[in-house]
Amino acid sequence: MTINSESILNDVEKIRKNAPLVHNITNYVVMNTTANALLALGASPVMAHALPEVEEMAGIAWALVINIGTLSDAWIEAMFKAAKKATIRQIPIIIDPVGVGATQYRTRTARELIQASAPSIIRGNGSEIMALCEQDITTKGVDSTSASDQAIDSARALALEFDCVVCITGKIDYIVSQEAMIQVKNGHAMMPRVTGLGCTATALCGAFAAVNQDFDKAAAHAMAVMGIAGEMAAQNAQGPGTLQINFIDSLYQLSETHIKELFND
Amino acid sequence: MTINSESILNDVEKIRKNAPLVHNITNYVVMNTTANALLALGASPVMAHALPEVEEMAGIAWALVINIGTLSDAWIEAMFKAAKKATIRQIPIIIDPVGVGATQYRTRTARELIQASAPSIIRGNGSEIMALCEQDITTKGVDSTSASDQAIDSARALALEFDCVVCITGKIDYIVSQEAMIQVKNGHAMMPRVTGLGCTATALCGAFAAVNQDFDKAAAHAMAVMGIAGEMAAQNAQGPGTLQINFIDSLYQLSETHIKELFND
């Protein structure tokens, strides 16, 4: 299985045409930047976490993105409730296990959420995917200390255990499922210096999964678009500040020409 | 009733001179960007939502802005408490019913807040104003699916029911009250692609209402400044990322010349 510039463009155009509503229960740090990324790409984001409304919001969304970056007990309850509704409606659920391995609270919550919700896609950095699989690893905060390729075996094990697509992001992104493995090689070295670009990658998985039920490809398309937009953004960036802003512009500008020129197959 | 470049400038100068403290109980997505917009214009924002302190904070503020974008039960209680104090002190209350119609929780909360607090100004997009009036409409998340002019009848009904100014934002902004209707035609097509510019419009209503007790005009001035700053920002924007940043710069730079040249009466 593979992806190409035509398949990427096809999904981008579907997102722009349909503006799928992506329901995010995400962390405080990235709410603004991930909403802006989804809007710039052409999706319609909504951030809602209150227990009395998550079920209804998940009931009108095209995809549900759950990110445990700044979790607390009340939010966890809402995450489970939203996931249950999304499962009933058979809309894709994307989970971002931010900081798994840094605390037992995160590791336990992420695994319980994944077990209960049967996600379509799990997206994390190398350390997170390894910690999610091998539960006794301790990681350093939310930044990865492992290269993405070190986590491939863990990703395979998770894909098998939970019957889902596992997306490891890093210098090379690996999209792993029981059926396939896709590598995406776009991106720029300065991207990890912008907070929450990993969370943005997860949110974009939501937008792509909303319009493409082949979740291997949806995740790979999302990673390709992240990487291409990152490369576009870096061309005129003086540092992580301008990179973050240019990245949003790039998602908005992204055209067939950009994809064809920059997609690194 | 109408507004003109002199009346806009007059209020802007009052804000810059007095730096009115605007107390915001608002959503997580826009806290940073609305605080920056208020600061750039010349007001003094404070974000505070804790039950033990909202009364005291509303007790020193010049205006109270309540935005239900990411509400939860604990925050709702604080919103009511702050609104009560603001009512006693007769400072303007501005309400933004974000996402009303998307969930019953939002619709019910927004209507109860409005009933209890007798706001000076309600600001929403077309879908939100219609859903607030006709309570059985379902809207799509937080983005409007209706043009602002479709909501004029609903705005009139709300203005009558709650004796307040209703501000519908969209391609044309309509400021509706029992006495008048003002149209504001400034703005730029890319603005809806930046998350939370609607929330910023509401926050600016707070700053203008803090210095101008004629709330029709205060709301219209705020919308004119939003639109003018948006047009200034778009001149050098490559997408929604740079638009968001330039918009803050434009609020800071905004001069008599900009207002006179760009105000679209």
Next chain:
Amino acid sequence: MTINSESILNDVEKIRKNAPLVHNITNYVVMNTTANALLALGASPVMAHALPEVEEMAGIAWALVINIGTLSDAWIEAMFKAAKKATIRQIPIIIDPVGVGATQYRTRTARELIQASAPSIIRGNGSEIMALCEQDITTKGVDSTSASDQAIDSARALALEFDCVVCITGKIDYIVSQEAMIQVKNGHAMMPRVTGLGCTATALCGAFAAVNQDFDKAAAHAMAVMGIAGEMAAQNAQGPGTLQINFIDSLYQLSETHIKELFND
């Protein structure tokens, strides 16, 4: 005691080499911007406030930053728990008493936190430091209404009472302890128009204290870097929007040449 461009550079290089994990329990308004500032400088930020995990997170961090900008009861409990762990581990604790004096809730919480946690550094603006010391002052929201030099006596009293370094930021920054007073004169007049740059100053104190146990100097180095990066950022800023973005770029670019040319001793 004094600092110079070599001592500043030395700490910056230590941060870049070690990427110390800085655990922040901070306010919603600045989570994104302070995480980006820490990342741009070379530190590794983590934002975590949940009661079940703060102890574990403080258990792997190099420094703990507590900021009461948008506090609530649940978060206060987590702040105390994290501070207790940090005290046991003898890692530096930095406290930012945002808005102290605006409400009794903030004043009381800040003083109780300081008493319980024995912080290494307290950083605030003039009004906040005065209100923290003279508890019956009422301030205006979160923006300072006092020049930093008006707060020197209060800072001295606090430094004596709590045996810590007190850092007053303003046009001139004063780093006050029982042993010394250091003045830092870098910075730019537009910086107070960007929300949360004070909170960023506090977060950077965390990064510097993580690599330098001489907390007078750590705080002074942090303030010098804030000021230098602010001056670099202002060179091409059209307003507070671009200033905020350029500031992040400047922390990333900051070199020996910048420090030597711009440090104002």
